[in-house]
Amino acid sequence: MTVYVENNADAATTLRTALGAEAVHVPGVDAAREYLAEHTDEDVVVLGSHVDQWLGFELASWLRVARPSAGVVLVRRRIDSSLLGEALRAGIREVVDERDLAAVAQSVKRVADLGRDVRAATGKDVFTENRQRGRIVTVFSAKGGCGKTTIATNLATLLTVEAQAKVCLVDLDLAFGDTGIALQLLPAHTIEDAAAIGTGLDSAALLALLTPHPSGLQVLVAPLRPDSKDSVKPETVSHILDLLVREFDYVVVDTPPSFDETVLRSIDHADLLMLVATLEVPAIKNLKLAIETLDLLGYPRNRWKIILNRADAKVGLSLADVEKALKSPASAYIPSSRDVPSSVNHGVPIVTDQPKHPVSESIRTFMRTYITATPAPAPSDAPAAEPARRGRLFRRKG
Numbered sequence: 001m002t003v004y005v006e007n008n009a010d011a012a013t014t015l016r017t018a019l020g021a022e023a024v025h026v027p028g029v030d031a032a033r034e035y036l037a038e039h040t041d042e043d044v045v046v047l048g049s050h051v052d053q054w055l056g057f058e059l060a061s062w063l064r065v066a067r068p069s070a071g072v073v074l075v076r077r078r079i080d081s082s083l084l085g086e087a088l089r090a091g092i093r094e095v096v097d098e099r100d101l102a103a104v105a106q107s108v109k110r111v112a113d114l115g116r117d118v119r120a121a122t123g124k125d126v127f128t129e130n131r132q133r134g135r136i137v138t139v140f141s142a143k144g145g146c147g148k149t150t151i152a153t154n155l156a157t158l159l160t161v162e163a164q165a166k167v168c169l170v171d172l173d174l175a176f177g178d179t180g181i182a183l184q185l186l187p188a189h190t191i192e193d194a195a196a197i198g199t200g201l202d203s204a205a206l207l208a209l210l211t212p213h214p215s216g217l218q219v220l221v222a223p224l225r226p227d228s229k230d231s232v233k234p235e236t237v238s239h240i241l242d243l244l245v246r247e248f249d250y251v252v253v254d255t256p257p258s259f260d261e262t263v264l265r266s267i268d269h270a271d272l273l274m275l276v277a278t279l280e281v282p283a284i285k286n287l288k289l290a291i292e293t294l295d296l297l298g299y300p301r302n303r304w305k306i307i308l309n310r311a312d313a314k315v316g317l318s319l320a321d322v323e324k325a326l327k328s329p330a331s332a333y334i335p336s337s338r339d340v341p342s343s344v345n346h347g348v349p350i351v352t353d354q355p356k357h358p359v360s361e362s363i364r365t366f367m368r369t370y371i372t373a374t375p376a377p378a379p380s381d382a383p384a385a386e387p388a389r390r391g392r393l394f395r396r397k398g
């Protein structure tokens with residue numbers, strides 16, 4: 001597959017005619033890095049003529065180390081020998097005149113063929129090799145009662161039982177967290193104990209505070225009393241997530257229905273953010289506001305997915321209306337069923353109680369499509385490891 005980077009709309013349209021409709025457009029070098037980090041099957045990156053030369057060279061140098069099978073084609077308005085020399089040193093494979101669209105297409109084909117040969121010879125990329133870090137999946141909705149806890153507990157169980165992964169569920173609904181009840185746990189410790197240890201908290205201490213579920217899932221449960229909420233500081237949440245992501249394949253985070261600072265930390269650390277809503281006007285309005293806020297904060301759009309829960313409920317809003325209002329399609333539609341509250345009351349997640357149930361199937365499909373089918377990011381690529389991005393969510397406060 002080919003990705004082309006171009007911030008000028010007309011130039012992007014021209015490139016698209018040379019590269020075909022399947023090529024993926026990203027508007028800038030930062031967006032390209034993010035896209036490439038999440039899509040490991042891209043062989044060619046085309047840098048359009050409006051991309052800053054030095055930023056383009058930096059991207060090429062990074063890619064040469066991170067993904068040797070991928071090649072960069074540089075499109076320029078003017079080409080001279082000094083540009084060619086510098087491009088070569090940066091690891092760019094070909095430099096092409098922007099007016100010669102046939103040459104652009106041929107270069108892309110040559111670089112793609114070479115990429116396939118490199119892949120075949122080495123068998124893998126650095127991206128798929130350096131998997132030391134797990135992934136954080138945060139489940140959020142700006143309105144209460146949309147199904148966050150239901151989805152978080154069932155997804156975490158499914159990842160443990162079916163994907164055979166090492167999974168930790170973190171309950172960040174610090175005042176009213178109920179994952180412990182939903183999974184019928186008798187916790188000896190809660191996140192409050194982790195907060196009490198403070199900065200001295202290390203992996204061994206944190207692992208000792210988790211409550212095991214019979215499925216193999218580990219849970220960091222919420223404080224047992226709502227007034228303990230404030231004892232868990234946002235920095236502690238960041239520290240806990242940083243520790244857990246080194247120990248587990250997946251860390252699933254359940255959240256309260258608010259954009260408070262601890263929630264922002266979990267969103268900021270997330271490799272995947274599941275935005276949950278039901279087909280009700282307040283839920284959709286709040287989700288729309290949440291998306292606008294994430295956009296304002298510069299949160300990458302490819303990092304969140306919309307989940308419509310109780311998506312078949314006859315409440316007057318159609319799926320089409322909702323997706324139109326959100327200007328984005330949903331990535332999962334979970335049906336409404338009274339078996340869901342019944343499973344909660346029994347303390348057994350529906351995915352284990354009734355694996356073939358339509359609710360279980362829809363969570364499974366989401367998991368397979370968006371979580372287990374994509375390789376984990378390399379350590380250097382983790383959201384939490386990037387101070388620039390981590391700072392982004394908090395800058396609005398400063």
Ligand SMILES: Nc1ncnc2c1ncn2[C@@H]1O[C@H](COP(=O)(O)OP(=O)(O)OP(=O)(O)O)[C@@H](O)[C@H]1O
Binds near residue numbers: 336
């Ligand atoms: N697909 C569904 N079909 C039927 N009932 C559901 C479904 N999903 C969730 N529910 C029910 O809706 C209620 C709220 O669900 P849940 O506790 O998961 O929401 P939440 O977003 O975590 O709420 P809160 O914001 O209070 O934490 C529960 O009684 C749950 O059993």
Ligand SMILES: [Mg+2]
Binds near residue numbers: 178
């Ligand atoms: Mg909840």
